[in-house]
Amino acid sequence: MKVKELIQALQQLPDQDATVVISHGAGLDVFDKEPLPSGHPLTKMSNVVLTSHLGWPTDEMYSQFADAAADILLAYADGKEVPHFVAAH
Numbered sequence: 001m002k003v004k005e006l007i008q009a010l011q012q013l014p015d016q017d018a019t020v021v022i023s024h025g026a027g028l029d030v031f032d033k034e035p036l037p038s039g040h041p042l043t044k045m046s047n048v049v050l051t052s053h054l055g056w057p058t059d060e061m062y063s064q065f066a067d068a069a070a071d072i073l074l075a076y077a078d079g080k081e082v083p084h085f086v087a088a089h
Contacts, residue, residue: 025045025047025048025049026047026048026049027048027049027051028042028048028049028050028051029050029051029052029053029054030053031050034052035052036050068083068084071083072084
């Protein structure tokens with residue numbers, strides 16, 4: 001998502017929701033142009049954490065990923081409803 005698209009998405013939220021999102025901040029790891037240009041608006045926001053592709057799951061999250069994958073495969077193999085299924089449009 002481009003910064004412009006993120007800002008547009010936030011602007012479409014009801015004022016109270018947008019205020020909550022903006023006041024709580026954000027963590028961003030991927031940008032259209034890397035590195036961000038000096039003085040980019042995101043670099044001036046105190047409630048935004050910027051990383052350069054450093055975001056990475058914890059060991060605990062890898063375990064949860066493996067459990068979720070196993071649940072999906074077992075459900076499919078048993079002919080049951082597949083959890084977290086997203087239909088293609």
